Amino acid sequence: MDTALVVGGTRFIGRHTVEELLNHDYEVTLFNRGNHANPFSDAEDVDHVEGDRDDRTALEAAALSVAPDVVIDCVAYFPEQVRIATEVFSDARYVYVSSGSAYGREEVPKREGATPLCECTPERATEDSPETYGPRKAEGDRAVREAAARGVEAMSVRPCVVYGPYDYTERLDYWIDRVRTHDRVVVPGDGQHLWHRAYVEDVASALRVVAERGDPGEAYNAGDRRLTTLEESLELIADVADTTVEIVHAGERELAAAGLSSGDFTLYRDYPHVMSTAKLAALGWDSTRIEEAMARTVAEHEGSERDGSEHDPGREAEERLLGVLDTV
Known part of the structure; x- marks a missing residue:
């Protein structure tokens, strides 16, 4: 049985991803700060490691204690978080939840490797605002490619607007x-x-499928067919x-x-x-x-x-x- 570590895992995409992994016989551990109610608190088959994803030491401790085969990173909003995670979890197959907002040009349809990504300056990379969301996600995609060039099995999934049960964005x-x-x-x-929208259970299955079969360094769009x-x-x-x-x-x-x-x-x-x-x-x-x-x-x-x-x-x-x- 493969072991999966989900960074996040209690609210929306992460919650459905945990359920997807459990339904495919993974041993699942959540890594988060515990700031939100954990729907899996009573589940015997889901472990929880409490820690701040911005604390590299805490990530390293989780990597050592869990030794995951797969890491699904649902809460990486800054490129530096992706760079650190791909270093810490270099022995796992790492999947970064990016976004369709990473695309920097309006064209129909937007295609991986063909449609340019947003540019991201060093200032944008650290600024938490709606205007910098797309550039930050795009830079995270670049960090995934850089990690793959170092030999890390890292991939990206780019959902469009996600909808479905437990959507806290409303x-x-x-x-x-x-x-x-x-x-x-x-x-x-x-x-x-x-x-374009993406049903949340399909995003969860996309994350699992890419973790299992995706090519390192590649990004995959996810949305309703x-x-x-x-x-x-x-x-x-x-x-x-x-x-x-x-x-x-x-x-x-x-x-x-x-x-x-x-x-x-x-x-x-x-x-x-x-x-x-x-x-x-x-x-x-x-x-x-x-x-x-x-x-x-x-x-x-x-x-x-x-x-x-x-x-x-x-x-x-x-x-x-x-x-x-x-x-x-």
Whole structure:
């Protein structure tokens, strides 16, 4: 039986990754600070090593005590963290959770090795801000390639926007809540734009597959094999929630009249963000049927307290907009 160390492992991608590894007969150990509730605290087959991933001595102690065959790094947000981890876990197959945000040019689709990555200056590499997230992830990918050149079996997985059960970002929860609680939902533009998403269980399986079969130094995009527009996604949510919804389109002029803009709506993106997943599929990976993925996501949402309210542009403003559109 192989041994896996998951850096992180208690919240979203990490939580599903632990379950994926357990389902494939791995012995799993979590390495984290213990700041979040551990869903595996009562599991006899999951060990826990407490430590700060920025403490190299703690990482080295974990490497020595666990001697992992596989390391899945879910919480590396700065390139220096990746460099240190690939040194400490040089005897393991190391998988870095990167991001589709690492791509530095808009093109459809974005392909590994073809679409340029974001540039990352030394200042950006240490600055914790939304603007530097993509550059930092890209520099982490470069650190993986550098490690592979030294003989380390290190790989990257680049998910696009991840959704699914236990999503603490609540981005899709906002839209699920809107569809479940209102019969009319405002969607910016014509609803036909594409922002590639990845079901979280598929990201977890991608991490395992790349750990087992990936080529050192390579990066692999992860995302739903079938894409849906925002409008199609809301219709799918309505179907699996056994409800109906009227989708009301609004352009920038109409939105502005109500004090809104398209940027106020989560998961809206004017230019398509689409990533090729052929390279990952060539390893034998596949994604869950989109209908099944959404059904599981909505079912877990209904039993949670998440409503995506932090992404809410303001229902009162939407109601004003709907009133204006009804008179046009």
